[in-house]
Amino acid sequence: MALIVLRFVFMLVAAGVGITLIKVEAFQSVLKDEPWWAFLGIMVLALGVIGIDVGVKQKRYDTISGVYFGLLVGLSLTYILGLITQVWFPADNPSAVTAHRALQLVIGMVLCYMCISLVLQTKDDFRFIIPYVEFAKEVKGPKPYVLDTSIVIDGRIADVVETGFFDNVLIMPRFVLAELQGIADSSDKLKRSRGRRGLDILNRLRNNDRVDLKIHDRETPDMEGQPVDMKLVLLAKLLEGKIVTGDYNLNKVAKLHNVDVINLNEIANALKPVFLPGEHLSVRIVKKGEEESQGVGYLDDGTMIVVEGGRDHINSQVRILVTSVLQTSAGRMIFGRYEAVEGSQGGSSGGGHKSHANT
Template structure:
């Protein structure tokens, strides 16, 4: 690749130098030697200037170049329409009589520049939805396009979505329908305190997501007034926009889901990112309460995983060593079953014997 690029540049330098030198030599002004030297100098300088521009434009992608070209095209058409209206306004009024010609030319130039800039900005802002195809060329990038993600109300009520968004994994992918925000404001006005608290938490989560610069969260104005259920509305939006749904309560989605729409469970994603535990591994756990079975204690890891420890019923409030028996995956997360480590169990039995003797 480097060899071919270097060859192309070298060939273009020779070609430019040859044509410019030939043009300068054919000029009747000046001597043959001076025209030859001047032609060679101008040709090499012109070629090097183009190579410098080439290294600058190599950072640009074809998509960016096509956006600029389409923006200039739309801006040019817009400027022609505005200039036509401007000239008509001048013809039917007395502005052309009192205004100097230089001012009118300056206004026309301002209209053209304004139209070109506005057209480019509009094309850039709608570049994701814009697809322009010509024979053998397609400016729409279908292969590398990532699907957007629609979070539901249960996801917005969980603060883990903020940590997930801050990781950069969902940059330029989170899309929130406006009817979800409207539903939250309706719930804020209800007399149900738990519902009002959840709605307030969801709105706070949205504000924090808006404050993440790299996330680029977008709001879309797509609604289905004939559908009353929020979950069914979200499914229709996901089908229309070819998006996935991020949820915390997958049991609420009971209707058939199209093949193009995937339901992503936040709990499943969180469990997949937790460090795995092997059978026989010894962990430290603080026993916080009694379990369902006799002599059974329950504790929690730092990530919230519940740990059930057999033989730890007498260790409430203590940090003990526990040996992992098995790890069970449920809809709400992982569940770790352990046995109290033998050394801790023997120490506990010894302490109980001392207390009994006293």
């Protein structure tokens, strides 16, 4: 809305400049009986400047400080260029002086618009540099969390946010949203289902009053031609935020670039119940293990339990003694030794509970 108002005011200023040029004797003598060509030329120039500005996509809207700063720079450049061009217009010639002032109006009109527009569209990336010193925007408060495609499709992020565990600003990049829309429009049924699930999760986050979700439209020049994962890393660096993902490869790439990562899989593993050697555990054996006499069961959270001596008790709820716990990148594995059958043949398909060994 602010840029629309700016463009409207710019056209009004251009019309005023055009009318002023019509009254300049120098232009009247050149254009003779058709002085309105000067007015039309200024209006065409103004429309051309706006057309170029509109042609540059991914606009950001302004703040009043951006307008002031852009106007100040534009007027300063106009004054400097006016001093430079003054040598071409003799001061003792009234017509030349008037023409010089008209030229300054045109230059000032274009420069002020371009400077204000530039500040409004790049205010989030503002850098003021002098030799050996750089003044950059400093992010205060909680760091924003940048979401990737896999974590949105996964869906657990919505449940985690609703618990109040994350109270930071969630950033959904426009290029990630475009990738998600592409998956939702895929001809493959499974991909299409996953993409639509991701869009549903985004709508769920957006409709939650407790969630601060923002769509980030802008891409910096160094993101051009980069894959989505690299764009996420560059954006997180720019915003000084963290990437929320469940993608193992993105996790490694981000850490190589010193970008903090929140991996929901690692959080899920950290929240799983801890079993120590010597504790007793009840689990249902569902299949044979790789080794002879081994049986395999699972807890409700998916943790695999390998039971020595459990092969003969498939589809039975058994009591085991935990002998060791192995933590891997894929999750946690528990090894135990069969002690006794606890349930009947028609028990539940998974789950378990633990108790400490008697001493």
